[in-house]
Amino acid sequence: MSVSPTGRQIVLREGEQTAAVVELGGALRGYFVGGRPVLDGFSADEPIVGGRGQVLVPWPNRIGGGRYRWNGEDFRLPLTEPEKGNAIHGLLRWTSWPVLEQHEDRVLLGVTLWPQPGYPFLLHVRVEYALGPAGPAVAVVARNVGTGTAPYGVGRHPYLTVGTDPVDDAVLTLPARKWLPADDSGMPAAAEPVAGSLFDFRIPRAVGAQHLDTAFTKLERDSSGLAAVRLAHPSGSHGTDLWLGEGVEFVQVYTGDTLPEPARRKGIAVEPMSCPADAFRSRAGLVELEPGAEHTFRWGLHAWTERR
Template sequence: MSPSPTGEQWELRRGGQRAVVVQLGAALRHYEVDGRPVLDGFAADSRIAGGRGQLLVPWPNRVRDGRYEFDGADLQLALTEPEKHNAIHGLLRWTPWRLLARSDDTVRLGTLLLPQPGYPFTLDVVAEYRLGPDGFEANISATNVGDTPAPYGVGQHPYVTVGTDSVDSALLTVPAQYWLPADDRGLPTGREPVDGTVYDFRTERPIGDLRLDTAFTELGRDAEGRARVRLAHPSGSRGVDVWLGDSARYVQVYTGDTLAEPDRRRRGVAVEAMSCPADAFRSGTDLTVLEPGRGHVLRWGLSPWGAA
C-alpha cells in the first residue's frame, strides 16, 4: 500500500467531533461534528489543491514579483504563482512537519524554517490543533531563532461548508468596516469602506452569485477580542463561526471561482485568518518584524452551531 500523498494522518476526537491533520505542511484535512462535515477538505489519498487547510508561513497571500527590500537588502523569492508573477502563501506548505506531542483531542507539530533564497532567516514554527467543548482551535506560533530581525506574516486557508451544493444560497456575515480592492494579480490597490458596496456583509445575507476573493479588515470583535465570520445554512438552523484572535487583523473570503478543479468551485467558502494583507513584505502594512528571540502567535477556530 502506497503512503498518502500528504504523509502521516493524525486523527483527533472529542465527543462527536473528529478532525484530521496531515504531515505535509501541517494542513488541516478534515473536521466534522456528529458526522456532518464542517470543512470542504480533501481525502487521505488526494493531493492538496486550492490551498485547502494549508498554513501560510512566513507570509499569507501574495508578494508582488516575489521581490522586496528588508533591512537594506534586496531579496527575491521564487515565483510560486508564475502566471501572475507573484510569490504566494509562504514557504512551508510542501514541507513535512514532525510530530511533537499528541493526545486524543490535541496534536502539536513543528518545523524549522531555515535560511533560503529570498528569505535568509530562521524560524521555529509550531502548530497546535485541539478539539474543545466549543469546537476546533488552532494556535500557530513562530519564534525567530536566528540572529537578525525577520519579516513575518501568517495565515491559514480552510474552506468551510454548511452542506449546500453551492455557496450561493449560504448566508454570510463578515463583521468588517473595510475591504481591500485588488488588481488582476490579486494585489491590493487600496482600502475602501464596505458601506454601500456589495462587500458589506455586516448584516447576514446570501452570497448569491457574488464572486469573492476579497480581504477585509477593521473587524468588529466581541468581549474576548475575537472577530466572528459566520456561514449559515439558508434555513438559518445551523452554521459555523470562524473566529479570529486579535493577531488576525485581516480575513480573506474566497468563493473558489478560480479553482483548477471545476467541480470544487463555489462548493465551500475559504475563510482565511491573516495577520497582514497581501504584499505586506513590500508595503509594510501590518507586517510583523520578529526580533531575535521574539515570537508571534496566530489563534483562530471553528465553532459549529445549530441542529445537525
C-alpha cells in the same frame, strides 16, 4: 504499501467531533461534527488543491513579483504563482511537519524554516490543534531563532461548507468595516469602507453569484477580543462560526471561482491572516520579528445547530 500524498494522518476526537490533521504542511484536512462535514476538505488519498487547510508562513497570500526590500537589501523569492508573477502563500506549504506531541484531542506539530534564497532568516514554527467542547482551537507560534530581524506574516486556508453546492445560497456574515480592492494580479490597494458597497456583509445575506477573493479588515470584536465570520445554511438550521483571535488583523474570503471542477464554488475559504497580500512591500500589518521574539496567531471553529 500505499502512502498518502499528504503523509501521516492524525485523527483527533472529542465527543461527537473528529478532526484530521496531515503531516504535509501541517494542514487541517477535515473537521466533522456528528458526521457532518464542517470543512470542504479532502480525503486521505487526495492531494491538497486550492490551499485547503494549509499553514501559510512566513507570509500569507501574495508578494508581487516575488521581490521586496528589507533593511536596505533587495530579495527575490521563487515565483510560485507564475501565471500572475507572484510568490504565494509562504515557504512551508509543501514541507513535512513532524509531530512533537500527540493526545486524543490535541496535536502539536513543528518545523524549522531554514535560511534560503529570498528569505535568509531562521524561524521555528509550531501549530497546535486542540478539540474542546466548543470546537477546535488553533494556534500558530513562530519564534525567530536567528540573528537578524525577520519580516513575518501568517495565515490559514480553511474552506467552510454548510452543505450548499454551489455556495450561492449560503448566508455569510462578516463583521469587517473595510475591504481591500485588488488588481488582476491580487495586489491590494488602500482599504475602503464596506458601507454602501457589494462587500458589506455585516448584515447576514446570501453570497449569491458574487465572486469573492477579497481581503477585509477593521474587524468588529466582542468584549473578549474575538471576531467571528459566520457561514449559515439558508434554512438557518445550522452553520459555522470561524473565530479570529490574537494576531489576526485581516481575513480573506474566497468563493473558489478559479478552482478546477468539481471544487469550484463548492466551499468558501475564510482565511485568517496577520497581514494582507504584498505586506513584505507595503508593510501593512507586517510583523518585524526580532531575534528571540515570538508571534502567536489564534483562530478556531464553532459549528452550531439551531434547536427548534
